[in-house]
Each structure stands twice: as structure tokens, then as C-alpha cells.
Amino acid sequence: MFPSISPAPEIGLAVLLVAALVWVLGFGHMLWGSRSHRPEPGAQGGLPAIPAQRGAGAHPMESVELTEAEEQAFAGLIRRIAPH
Numbered sequence: 001m002f003p004s005i006s007p008a009p010e011i012g013l014a015v016l017l018v019a020a021l022v023w024v025l026g027f028g029h030m031l032w033g034s035r036s037h038r039p040e041p042g043a044q045g046g047l048p049a050i051p052a053q054r055g056a057g058a059h060p061m062e063s064v065e066l067t068e069a070e071e072q073a074f075a076g077l078i079r080r081i082a083p084h
Contacts, residue, residue, distance in 0.1 A: 005013075066074065
């Protein structure tokens with residue numbers, strides 16, 4: 001193909017170009033497929049492995065009563081972590 005390049009680099013260049021072409025075609029196919037197969041709004045119900053959160057009537061073992069000092073310490077921690 002190129003008179004100044006030996007056969008081994010020519011083969012490597014050809015393999016690299018074919019791999020790049022396959023990658024571009026695969027990436028384009030992936031993007032095109034994601035555009036045409038969008039789920040309907042509200043059709044996604046969330047992950048089935050994660051249970052829904054319970055309301056105020058949760059099981060007593062799932063709640064903890066904090067003392068006033070613990071509540072103040074937690075509030076201070078949240079103020080320190082929260083973005084300014």
C-alpha cells in the first residue's frame with residue numbers, strides 16, 4: 001500500500017483502522033438505539049430489589065429516639081457537611 005512502510009506496520013495500521021471503524025459503528029448504534037427506545041414517563045417503577053420506604057407508621061425497630069445532645073450534634077454535622 002505505502003511504498004515507504006514495511007508490511008508489518010501496514011498490517012497494524014489496517015487492524016487499527018478496522019477496530020476504530022467497528023468502535024465508531026458500535027457507538028453510533030448504541031446512541032441511535034437509546035434515542036429510539038425511550039421508556040414512557042411513569043413506566044419506570046424503580047428497582048425491584050430496593051423496598052419502598054415506609055411512612056410514619058414504620059416498625060418500632062426501624063426508628064431510634066435521640067437525646068437532645070444527639071440531635072444537636074447531628075444538626076451540627078449536617079450544617080458542616082451541607083454545601084454552602
